[in-house]
Amino acid sequence: MKIKQLSVFLENKRGRLYEALKALADAGINIRALSIADTSEFGILRMIVTDPEKAKEILENNEFTVKLTNVIAMAVKDKPGGLAESLRYLYDANINIEYIYAFVEKSGEKAVVVIRTENLDKTISLLQEKDIKLLSWDDVLAL
Amino acid sequence: MQFWNKEAETLKKQKLRELQLERLKKTLRRVYQKVPHYRAKFQQAKVKPDDIKYLEDVNKLPFTTKEDLYVDYPFGLVTLPIEKLIRLHTSSGTTGKPKAIFFSKKDINNSAELIARCLVMTGAKQGDILQNSMTYGLFTGAFVMHYGAEKVGILVIPAGPGNTERQINLMRDFGTTMIHITPSYALYVASVIYDKGIDPRRDLKLKRAYLGAEPYSEETRKKIEDMLGIDIYNCYGLTEMNGPGVGFECKYKAGLHIWEDNFLMEVINPDTGEPVKEGEIGELVLTTLNREAMPLIRYRTRDLTRIIPQPCKCGRTHRRISRILGRSDDMFIVKGVNIFPQQIEQVLMSIKGVAQNYQIVLESYDEMTVKVEIDRELFDGKIERLIKMKEEIIDKIRSATMVKPKVELLEPGTLPISEGKAKRVIDNRTI
Numbered sequence: 001m002k003i004k005q006l007s008v009f010l011e012n013k014r015g016r017l018y019e020a021l022k023a024l025a026d027a028g029i030n031i032r033a034l035s036i037a038d039t040s041e042f043g044i045l046r047m048i049v050t051d052p053e054k055a056k057e058i059l060e061n062n063e064f065t066v067k068l069t070n071v072i073a074m075a076v077k078d079k080p081g082g083l084a085e086s087l088r089y090l091y092d093a094n095i096n097i098e099y100i101y102a103f104v105e106k107s108g109e110k111a112v113v114v115i116r117t118e119n120l121d122k123t124i125s126l127l128q129e130k131d132i133k134l135l136s137w138d139d140v141l142a143l
Numbered sequence: 144m145q146f147w148n149k150e151a152e153t154l155k156k157q158k159l160r161e162l163q164l165e166r167l168k169k170t171l172r173r174v175y176q177k178v179p180h181y182r183a184k185f186q187q188a189k190v191k192p193d194d195i196k197y198l199e200d201v202n203k204l205p206f207t208t209k210e211d212l213y214v215d216y217p218f219g220l221v222t223l224p225i226e227k228l229i230r231l232h233t234s235s236g237t238t239g240k241p242k243a244i245f246f247s248k249k250d251i252n253n254s255a256e257l258i259a260r261c262l263v264m265t266g267a268k269q270g271d272i273l274q275n276s277m278t279y280g281l282f283t284g285a286f287v288m289h290y291g292a293e294k295v296g297i298l299v300i301p302a303g304p305g306n307t308e309r310q311i312n313l314m315r316d317f318g319t320t321m322i323h324i325t326p327s328y329a330l331y332v333a334s335v336i337y338d339k340g341i342d343p344r345r346d347l348k349l350k351r352a353y354l355g356a357e358p359y360s361e362e363t364r365k366k367i368e369d370m371l372g373i374d375i376y377n378c379y380g381l382t383e384m385n386g387p388g389v390g391f392e393c394k395y396k397a398g399l400h401i402w403e404d405n406f407l408m409e410v411i412n413p414d415t416g417e418p419v420k421e422g423e424i425g426e427l428v429l430t431t432l433n434r435e436a437m438p439l440i441r442y443r444t445r446d447l448t449r450i451i452p453q454p455c456k457c458g459r460t461h462r463r464i465s466r467i468l469g470r471s472d473d474m475f476i477v478k479g480v481n482i483f484p485q486q487i488e489q490v491l492m493s494i495k496g497v498a499q500n501y502q503i504v505l506e507s508y509d510e511m512t513v514k515v516e517i518d519r520e521l522f523d524g525k526i527e528r529l530i531k532m533k534e535e536i537i538d539k540i541r542s543a544t545m546v547k548p549k550v551e552l553l554e555p556g557t558l559p560i561s562e563g564k565a566k567r568v569i570d571n572r573t574i
Contacts, residue, residue, distance in 0.1 A: 007524030009517060011554050037526045042552050044526045063556050065517060067524040098525075 001124050001134040002070040004052040005114065008045040009065040012038065020045060023062045029055050032143060033114050035101035046101070048073070048114060050141060070120055073103070073135035074127060075110040083113060089130050095123055105143040107135060112143065144394070144457055147263040147295065148256070151404055152459045159460055162404055164198050166432035171195060171204075174438050177222040180214045181440065201407065202418065206428065206441045209242060212383070217243040223436050232283040234382035241281070244382050247436040251290065254385040257402050258291020261391035264400070264457070265351060265376045267321060269296035272348075274319040276302045276310060276328065277356065283386025284356055288323050291388065297321075304328060307335050315341070318348040326359035326367070333370040344372040353378050355387055358467055360492065377466055383442055384429055390464055398451040398463030405433045408464070409441070410450055412481060413471035424449045424483060426471035427464065445471045447483055475503075475568055477511045482544045484567040487513060490539045496521045496532045500558045505570045512549040513540060519555045 010016050017036075024031065033048040049055045052068055059066045076082040090097060096118045103112035112135060117123045127134060135143075146152050154162065171192035174181040185191065188205040195201065211220070218225060229248050233241035246254070267273075273292045277285040279301060292299050302313055304325070310332055313319060324332070329352060336343055343349060349371055354364070355378035364375045379399050380387035389406060390399035401408050407430040410419050419425040427444045447470065451463040469485035476482070484503060491497050498516040505511055515536065517529070533550050541547045559566070 005524075007522075009522055009529075009554055011552075011557065039526070039530060042529065044524060044529075046524075063554070065519050065522045065554055067522050069524045 001072060001128075001136065002120060003048065003073050003114075003135070003137055003140055005069045005071040005116070006045075006047045006049055006052055006055055006059075007067045007069050008047070008059060010036075010043050010045050012041050012043060017045065019062070020059060020064055023058050023064075024049065024055055027054065027058045029058070032105065032140060033101060033103040033112075035099070035114075037099065046099070046114075048103070048140065069116065071114050071116045072120060072123060072127070073112055073140055074115055075107045075112050075133040075135060078106065078109060078111040082111065086127065086130075086132050089126055089132070090117065090123065093122070093126050095119055095126070103143065107133075107139065107143060145263050145266065145268065147260040152260060152264075152461065154404065154460055156460055159403055160198060163407055163432060166404070167198070167201070167407060167430065168192060168195060170430070170432060170434075170438045171440070173222050174220075174440060178220055180211065180219055184211075198407070201409065201430070201441065204441050206416065206443050207439050208443050209383075212242045213240065216240065218245070220437050220439070221245050222438060223247055228436055230286075231281075232286075232382050232386065233281045234283075242383065244283075245436045246385075249435050250385070250437075251287075253405070253433055254287045254388060255290035255294050257385070257405060258287055258388040259294040260402065261378065261388050262292060262295055262297070262353075264391060264393045264459070265353075265374070266394060267292075267295060267297060267351070271295075271320045271350075272298045272300065272318055274300045274302050274310070274313055274317075274322045274324075276304050276322055276324040276332075279303050283380070283382045285323075287380075287386040287388060288353070307332055311336060311339065311341065314347050314349060320348050321351045321353065322349065323353045323355075325356050326354045326363055327357060329354055329367050329375075330363065333367055337370065343370070347371075349373050351376060353387075355379060358469070361466075362492070379446075379464075379467060381444060381446075383439060383444075384431065385434075389429070393455065393457040393459065395456055397455070398465055400455065400459055400461045400463050403461045406430065407432055408450070408462075410448065410464075413443075413445075413474055414476070414481065419449075421450055421452050424468060424486070443471075447471050447474075447485065473568065475505060475570065476508075477505065477546050478509045480545050482511070482546065486543045487540060487548075488567075490536065490543050491515060493539070494532065494536060496528070497536070497552075498555055501567065502558050503568045505568065505572050508572060510549060511546060512551060514551045514553055514558065516553045516555045516558055 030050045031047050035046050037044045056066045076086050098116045100115045175192050184205045190203045228245045230246040232244050279285040351374045353376050368375050376392045378387050379390035390401045392399050409428040410425040412419050413426040427446045427448050429442050430440050431438045447468040448464040473484050496518050498518045501515045536550045
């Protein structure tokens with residue numbers, strides 16, 4: 001139930017984000033979810049894309065520093081408290097979240113968030129136990 | 144512990160100082176009488192050989208720089224009639240002409256004596272076989288080592304550099320036990336040995352290697368030692384001072400012993416010419432104490448090092464220096480503190496996650512920015528790790544230099560790739 005996320009090291013300089021996105025666009029790779037963690041001088045661009053292996057290769061060919069990371073895509077009720085409810089389970093189980101961000105698209109009536117925790121396997125089994133829908137790679141592609 | 148000349152090598156500190164002073168005075172009188180350029184320099188500095196009563200007085204004497212070697216070129220600094228000279232060696236100069244260094248018979252013999260001390264200090268003895276893979280030519284490296292090894296009674300294979308296939312065959316066929324070679328070539332030969340499927344521990348008799356003539360890091364030493372299953376000893380020398388054998392590591396590999404009965408060493412602040420505190424980094428300055436044909440007084444080597452004042456476990460009383468840390472021309476000043484790029488480099492090398500390439504940018508007199516590329520292989524996508532790594536770099540540079548730097552983490556490949564001598568310091572300051 002893990003899906004591949006692309007993490008790209010970006011220097012905080014003009015045009016760098018554009019260059020990364022342009023390289024993916026030229027290769028026909030679609031971005032399904034995206035977030036940036038940044039400091040004043042550098043940041044990490046995190047993305048869920050349609051073909052992560054190919055995207056990695058393309059970015060590396062363009063001199064970017066890239067890492068594929070496992071994350072979870074979790075479907076939550078698209079209403080107030082929907083995300084909080086799911087996170088509550090992690091909180092109770094003492095699992096720390098490293099970061100979280102949202103997909104633009106919905107999965108049916110549900111919102112989709114990308115989540116990375118300190119222990120993915122434990123998180124997966126916990127959430128499945130609680131009947132939270134986790135998206136497979138095919139589900140992600142179908143969004 | 145073996146010694147080649149136990150008496151000289153373990154001479155009591157006091158006796159060693161007395162011997163140095165006696166030899167220094169003799170050398171000064173010699174150059175004052177025989178070398179017009181030195182006499183003029185001394186007169187300009189208002190100092191006479193007789194003014195030097197203690198070793199500490201040495202800082203009254205003028206320095207010799209490489210420019211002095213071009214005055215009255217090429218015989219200007221020679222103290223013997225030309226027919227008494229038996230050897231010329233040269234060292235590449237920056238001005239087009241090479242630096243010319245002349246040796247008398249006694250000088251050649253003496254430099255071989257010093258190498259004999261060095262080799263025996265590392266455990267070499269009669270029965271060993273030395274493959275001398277340095278260039279036999281104008282460069283001193285190969286010859287002095289050759290004579291020194293013969294003195295000990297070691298069988299010398301004068302291989303010279305290059306032709307790697309033949310180097311390996313020589314090692315295998317003649318049972319080479321030690322090799323004198325440059326670090327970069329040693330790495331290459333070691334990799335070819337592996338490519339050929341030769342197991343150096345089983346198929347070769349190699350026990351030790353002497354690496355010099357180029358700077359190399361402790362990591363490189365360990366790497367070659369592991370690849371070949373041997374001990375590597377660091378050696379230091381310069382053509383202006385006989386070539387190799389000025390400083391050499393003993394079995395303990397913890398700094399290079401300088402033969403203080405032959406060389407008077409000082410470590411100075413390259414900017415002011417004043418001595419640094421014992422143990423601090425500065426430029427090595429050497430005076431020959433036992434050279435006949437071409438003595439040099441307070442020669443600025445431009446090499447950065449520090450004296451290791453503690454006595455060595457091997458029992459030799461001659462003090463040690465650290466491995467050469469770089470060139471003094473690279474020094475810069477921030478917040479009134481002298482900083483060498485090598486200090487920064489050492490810090491960066493100790494941190495996991497950064498690549499080898501770095502740059503120091505100076506925009507003002509109280510701030511330095513260290514730009515460093517992250518290591519593509521070690522990037523794990525976590526921003527916390529990068530932030531932590533950046534803080535670690537700042538902390539470690541601050542404790543190494545006393546100046547808190549600004550640190551910028553860059554994408555790999557951002558900084559210009561440097562072949563050989565890298566341009567590490569970009570000084571944009573205007574006075």
